[in-house]
Amino acid sequence: MEYTIKAISQLAGVSTRTLRYYDEIGILKPARINSSGYRIYGEKEIDILQQILFYRELDFNLDSIKEIIQSPNFDEINALKQHYNELLAKRQRIDTLIYNVEKTIFNKERRLKMRDEEKFQGFKKKLIEDNEKKYGEEVREEYGEEAVKRSNEQFMNMTKQQYNELNELGNKVLETLKEAYKTGNPAGELGQKTADLHRKWITLCWGDYSPEAHANLTQMYVDDERFRSYYDKEQPGSAEFLRDAVKIYTEKI
């Protein structure tokens, strides 16, 4: 039986390019060339190809395969053993690489955590300082020196997890407020939910809660330009909406 290059390539599952390359490097020549210059292969060539593919599977390079299949009485077993040793060496190398990459990842993560922690501490400190500068007086007047000190202490002792929770809660307040604002009804479900989330936030932030302080604070959000702009940023009127919602919320308590 004779085969064209396509036939063999499909039989063996290799590309025709591969077969031409094998012809080129002399590892597998076609049985003959027909009058049009086409490569024609026979059964024998199929057998040789199978052998080549077998050794290729074992990761031999084509030069070695050529030696193995072309030299009669070539010491195949010796070649296999040598290849085996090379593979062991390769594995050893990869094991070392894996160990080093592991080590590197560990170190980088540790350092990253430390840098994060550092940044977190710095961030907290800066936030308190900023707050002092901006609202120190008002807050002190409203809640007294003691409350401010206690709040700052609590803030500095906050763990990162708590910090993240606080942040998340703050975002949730904003999100819910946005949705609630669309309803236009501070007394509605969403409006009251916003007020409740805000209460939670205050509790986390100040470590204490009173409906009066809550109502006063949100009133301040409206009166003070700096707070108002924070809430009104996306939807003007949000600060007033929040105040109204909280007023209704606190009156129900």
Added chain:
Amino acid sequence: MEYTIKAISQLAGVSTRTLRYYDEIGILKPARINSSGYRIYGEKEIDILQQILFYRELDFNLDSIKEIIQSPNFDEINALKQHYNELLAKRQRIDTLIYNVEKTIFNKERRLKMRDEEKFQGFKKKLIEDNEKKYGEEVREEYGEEAVKRSNEQFMNMTKQQYNELNELGNKVLETLKEAYKTGNPAGELGQKTADLHRKWITLCWGDYSPEAHANLTQMYVDDERFRSYYDKEQPGSAEFLRDAVKIYTEKI
């Protein structure tokens, strides 16, 4: 501090070609080019090179390294983890290869042993048949049917090791005979050594020994053209020399 390409290459332990290549692919450009077109590197470039080499040690390719060191806030840890997984996959692949090569070696060795054993059995059978055809009658006359049967049985049950020993011993007889023949003295040390080796050979071959049979056998070597030619092949007269040596040897017993 400024460095020429040679200086940096020696500092970092890489070739100048490597540095030129790194310049070419844009992973490490020199700080400046001087008026003669020489590459001039600074401290910063040394740091970058160290980084490159570090990742190169971990088997990153230069494209990845380029990304890592050139993109600010590139997710290094993620890259490391991905690389780590690739290494694990590579190890997995090598483990499979190692297993398959092991299996192949095992099979090839087993088949080789079997083929050897087969050939060995075939060889023994053929040897006995040949002997029967050539010398069957004479030997039967000399030693009787029983002895021949016993001998053949022993021969067929011979292990390969024994077979090798026998072969070796046979060669040693020939070698020693060759040396002894040069002395021209069958009664001399070498001549008697030859006789003694020949006795051992007979014992192994026939499982039995008698000085008379020994002397008779060597006489036959001389009388029978077919045996004589085997011994006289290289040095004519060797068969007679052996007979004489053995005669002296057996008379001393």
Added chain:
DNA sequence: TATACACATTAACGTAACGTCAATGTCAAT
């Protein structure tokens, strides 16, 4: 019979990370 389509060919470039020339220019010391 012209055409369309599958299949064939050779030739060439591209891949990754340099090693290794070759041809040629520069610097410092003698």
Added chain:
DNA sequence: ATTGACATTGACGTTACGTTAATGTGTATA
């Protein structure tokens, strides 16, 4: 002026094909 160490660019080689281009062949169909 010469020598020797050092610099430059340019180009090929390495492995096992993939991919593309330009072109020829075989066969079925309109």
